[in-house]
Amino acid sequence: MGAGFELRNFTSNSTEVIAALDGVDFDKVIGIKNGLGTERVLRLHWHSTTDNFKFGLKFSNVSEAVMSGTRCPTKRELLSVVMSIFDPLGLLGNFVVGAKLLMREVWRHETRWDEPLPVNIAASWEKWRRQLPSVVRYTCPRFYFRNGAPETLQLHTFVDVSENAFAAVTYWRAKNARGEVEVAFICAKSKCAPLKPLTVPGLELQAAVLGMHLQQAVCEAHSFKPNKRLLWCNSTTVIKWVRSKHRKYKPFVQHRIAEVLATTQVSEWRWIPTAENVADEATRANHAIVFGPTVRWVLGPSFLREEEQAWPSEDAVSPDSDEYDEELRPQHALTIVVEDHSLGYTVRQNLSPNSN
Structure with missing residues (x-):
């Protein structure tokens, strides 16, 4: 307020708070006229009545044919779909990881930006795409x-x-x-x-x-x-x-x-x-x-x-020991010296305990 930044909009998940703000000099008190509804918070949708987060997906830069399953996306369109799902809290972490892995496979195949996905990846994309409508109906408690x-x-x-x-x-x-x-x-x-x-x-x-x-x-x-x-x-x-x-x-x-x-x-x-x-x-x-x-x-x-x-017990975890472990640093080295007097040279070879 002192720096000239005044509150413009205000909403709450409490009807009492909304009612108390009625008449206060704000540009807009959201929820007074139309009842408590849904507002966007950092591109998440907050349903104040139930106090839940929801997702609203918009793929503005992707063809409707791609999102309807009529056409397979290009590498550029797949990336646009992945980046359009903004999920800073990881609420969809178990779902978005599938799209990340699809993108990784596209890079592995060295597909160009405007080429359609390879056939073996297209089937995985279609299975993932069919789950997108369920995301819109998904809710997660905020409180x-x-x-x-x-x-x-x-x-x-x-x-x-x-x-x-x-x-x-x-x-x-x-x-x-x-x-x-x-x-x-x-x-x-x-x-x-x-x-x-x-x-x-x-x-x-x-x-x-x-x-x-x-x-x-x-x-x-x-x-x-x-x-x-x-x-x-x-x-x-x-x-x-x-x-x-x-x-x-x-x-x-x-x-x-x-x-x-x-x-x-x-x-x-x-x-x-x-x-x-x-x-x-x-x-x-x-x-x-x-x-x-x-x-x-x-x-x-x-x-x-x-x-x-x-809670789960830890019977499966063996106590610490000095048993062989492939990640242990070698502690000793074995030196083999081979001398061939007829050829006039000496060969030295160091072998660690992990050498084959």
């Missing part, structure tokens, strides 16, 4: 704690990886004074796996780094802090690396473990079966997505609504 202020608050981050993508998703687990447990979706992030091949444990470690960054961003973005933080991973290898005491790994693993432990504690990392890992839904390409406020992606894993004693 975290609908059962009242939490007495105890936990932040849970799930990470997972496939050969195609890796992802992380976060949830609040809140328990109020009455002992009621509530789980709320916060945000998610997914990335395509690099075209340069990595081992599966290496990709799983990349997912752990992504989850660590996502957890840190959530903590920095909120004024309230959780009483407890947990990161869930279904890779026993990553859990073993994080909990190891010797730190004798090769640079790729060693640097990422150091990055993970810079902002997280060893005790915060827990193992989880793949079937219970909700982040798995954002790592699979071209799978059918069920949209709605009651699906696991929005509600979080069911075990979070139970007491901690019922």
Whole structure:
């Protein structure tokens, strides 16, 4: 106000607030004349009556023939479709990852910008395109704690990886004074796996780094802090690396473990079966997505609504040991000296324990 920026529009999800603002000197108090409706917030649609986020998809630069399935899109049109879905919180992370992977495959095939998609990719595109109408009907609650202020608050981050993508998703687990447990979706992030091949444990470690960054961003973005933080991973290898005491790994693993432990504690990392890992839904390409406020992606894993004693156990994680590990740095070298006096030269060859 002091700098000359005056409030122009105002709306609320409360009819009492809207009524109280009636007559205040604003250009427009949204919702007074026509009742509470839908407004756009950072290109998301906020339905103030239900206090839910919705998506309105517009593909202005893409032919109607493409969106109706009459014609296969070009590389340029596919990119336009992907970039038209603005989802800063990752509410559609388990769906948009399919489009990202389609785009990656187009780059792998070296398709030109105005060439149609290759035949083997066109079928995957059509399956993904048919799910777009469901996105418009999809809603996700905006407000975290609908059962009242939490007495105890936990932040849970799930990470997972496939050969195609890796992802992380976060949830609040809140328990109020009455002992009621509530789980709320916060945000998610997914990335395509690099075209340069990595081992599966290496990709799983990349997912752990992504989850660590996502957890840190959530903590920095909120004024309230959780009483407890947990990161869930279904890779026993990553859990073993994080909990190891010797730190004798090769640079790729060693640097990422150091990055993970810079902002997280060893005790915060827990193992989880793949079937219970909700982040798995954002790592699979071209799978059918069920949209709605009651699906696991929005509600979080069911075990979070139970007491901690019922959470997944860690029997599958073996304790740290000095057993052979392909990511361990070689500790010794074996030198073989071959002398051939007839030829007058000496050959020296160093072999590490991992040499074949």
